Amino acid sequence: MNLKQFAEILKLSPTTVSRALNGFPEVSEKTRSRVLNAAKEHNYRPNTQAKSLATGRSMAIGHVLPTFKKEIINPIFSDFIAGTGEVLSKSGYHMALTVVEDQGEEAAYRDMASKKSVDGVIIHGPRENDSRIALLQELGMPFLVHGRAQQMETSYSWFDVNNRRAFMRATELLISLGHRRIALLNGLEYMDFAARRRRGYEQALTEAGIAIDSQIMRSEEMMEPYGFAATMQIMQQPNPPTAILVSSVIPALGVQRALQKLGLQPATDVSIVIHDDQLSFLPIDADRPMFTSTRSSIKAAGKRCAAMLLEQINNPGQAPLTELWEAELVIGESTGPVRSPL
């Protein structure tokens, strides 16, 4: 059923019906409730594309997902999107996901802009210097970066967790426990968040007068086997670390597996601190969590990102919004004082 037919049933003009449905003040409350009830009864809903065409708003926000970066379509993403979706749907928005191959990313954004298929986008996994930011600014498309890029932090809207500080504090914690040889299993360091984490780690070491040793630092995609392989390797080196800093629960599972294989006990033999995104399927937050962690919910981040983007969309021309959350440092069972050297 379309508007015209629906209006005929009501013996009203399409104009009035449209106004009633969209909450315009020109229509009397009596008519409005009559329309609203009839809409429910006859199950009438305005056609999306017609509405979008007329209003110029698509009521959708976009995510462009490049296939080659597993960093993006991953379990972390699914939790993030659960948060985003929740907030968006409350405002009548939905999400449009476009999967693109490597090169197609720029084209996908241009597409969305010129087709006007979304009202805004969320940028995932920003690089240290990310070309998408300039692109979207050029296209005049509202966007929000989940994370940050190095460039001009005041010129665009972003939401981020203080990754540098989180890893600095984590490192400091380990140092305060007497550890002086601390490994870092980082994410891919061309990703901005990983670069920042590394800086936090290095800063803490430097301030404690500990030399940075690339022998015990790794940077790879955050998957389980990475944690396993890196730990096996690092722990079997001549001068193995007494503590390991891990970028996510997922590689941490691999770390754990490796330690087990090596016959090493977390906390007593090797301390572990991880960054915990509070993934819904891997909750580690018991009364005494199994891992000591820098904790920050990715789902909450998703919610906040959605809200911020909507605000941008609804107030065009306003100054960029930025927000930086601190991660929580949670002491769990995986850390302890350094063992006296063997």
Next chain:
Amino acid sequence: MNLKQFAEILKLSPTTVSRALNGFPEVSEKTRSRVLNAAKEHNYRPNTQAKSLATGRSMAIGHVLPTFKKEIINPIFSDFIAGTGEVLSKSGYHMALTVVEDQGEEAAYRDMASKKSVDGVIIHGPRENDSRIALLQELGMPFLVHGRAQQMETSYSWFDVNNRRAFMRATELLISLGHRRIALLNGLEYMDFAARRRRGYEQALTEAGIAIDSQIMRSEEMMEPYGFAATMQIMQQPNPPTAILVSSVIPALGVQRALQKLGLQPATDVSIVIHDDQLSFLPIDADRPMFTSTRSSIKAAGKRCAAMLLEQINNPGQAPLTELWEAELVIGESTGPVRSPL
């Protein structure tokens, strides 16, 4: 830029340009390539909503994601969607995700149907008897079920893995290794796939003359802590199992953690068989995988589901499509012959 303006640049009518762009035969190859080049040069792309409005096709397929079922927005979903998205984008489709609260699910489907905002939907996580199937049939919306429901399997399109058979074979394998006390850590059994798995497990036991013992069977959401808690409990019972069948890698991690805590060795003390969805971030497929598993890639499933749905959409009125894949039984390091009783 809109079609009219773009046509003016070319000194052609909008009609011709539209035809050239959409590959209609009435336009000469010369004009077509001229149009195509100009489109690229001027970065012209037809407005999505206008096009949809005119054609009646949205070029999107929908996913309705209820928030309360973590079963759906989860890491498995993210891999699935990566597959779906890949196939869809090759056909010019994108995905529209709508997150809804508990009750809102039916409304969301009605919404999509009456707003014509998607051309088809994929149904996730079917229950044993799922009301969404009848609903979508009533709405006349093309859909494909990932999994099956009990009802009338010939009346709708579905794609499924032979879960019953997979778990039957897994159980048989364990039995052939001498195990007679086999625990089952299943997913939620109101989900069709889990119910089928259970039947497969029970069938194998029954055929081997082994009694079914609900003391060593669990059914919960497939998260890590579930695997841990269930294993701790089951293994500390009077008559603990010698083997455990686990519904997913994720709880299997918990199982592993529990065994470690209990000082039990996989394969030697307790055999483990899991179902492996080949999640991208938890690949367990080495030359000799760490887990023996029934393996079936969720991403491949996503791809196939997308292709099947597109076929449905493009051939309206054709008979329902169904496809059943067999899982692969892969021997890994987590199974071995039963230990002689203590």
Next chain:
DNA sequence: TGAAAAATCCAAAGCGCTTTCAATTTTTGT
């Protein structure tokens, strides 16, 4: 060469909505 056939192009209607501008009805103030 000229009529018929084929190829190429275009004007205009329509998809279902919003919104401007105008018309109509109701309320207000004297």
Next chain:
DNA sequence: ACAAAAATTGAAAGCGCTTTGGATTTTTCA
């Protein structure tokens, strides 16, 4: 009770595209 003001409703244009039916040009063939 009547003009002016306010409230309520509608007609019609427009959003940017596709597509029908028709017009124009080019090609074919006797």
